[in-house]
Amino acid sequence: MGEQAVTGAGGTPAPERTPDATGEDAAAAAGGVAAAGGATAPGGAAAPGPTSAGMTADGTPAAPTDVSGAGMSADATPPAPAGTPAPGPRERTSDITAGPGGVMTDEAGVVTGDLTLRTEYADGQVTLRVQYKDADEWYAVTGGRVPLADPAALDAVHTVAVALLNRPEG
Numbered sequence: 001m002g003e004q005a006v007t008g009a010g011g012t013p014a015p016e017r018t019p020d021a022t023g024e025d026a027a028a029a030a031g032g033v034a035a036a037g038g039a040t041a042p043g044g045a046a047a048p049g050p051t052s053a054g055m056t057a058d059g060t061p062a063a064p065t066d067v068s069g070a071g072m073s074a075d076a077t078p079p080a081p082a083g084t085p086a087p088g089p090r091e092r093t094s095d096i097t098a099g100p101g102g103v104m105t106d107e108a109g110v111v112t113g114d115l116t117l118r119t120e121y122a123d124g125q126v127t128l129r130v131q132y133k134d135a136d137e138w139y140a141v142t143g144g145r146v147p148l149a150d151p152a153a154l155d156a157v158h159t160v161a162v163a164l165l166n167r168p169e170g
Helices: 024-030 151-165
Strands: 090-097 103-105 109-111 114-122 125-132 139-147
Touching (some): 090 151, 125 151
Antiparallel strands (some): 114 125, 125 139
């Protein structure tokens, strides 16, 4: 931002002054009384509630301000958008029906019929696993472990795996 003139009570430029962080100059010019945060309500009364959105007039950061009822703080890191997976291991699951050749697994060989596919992401790797629907044991899909640089691609990998392995019509 460029320089701005600071005016006194009479509207005369006062370049030797810099704005104060509390807003008392503005309150004095308006004939009001400054609140702790520097805002005034009509009639000069102190305005209730937060008066900063994370910055003061002189550019220094303000202290975090609680914005009660809005579920946030003016200087807090915003929460992740809805649907964003939490950090750490992530997974997606879908029910599938294996085609005539089934799905080859490392532990059990070929598995066929109604299965549940789980696509897991952890430590930069994606792993495909299957289980017979509603069973307890999971089996690693042979060749179903590869590096995945961007964990946001987990949904796309899962969608492709379901498209390749789900063959209810044979």
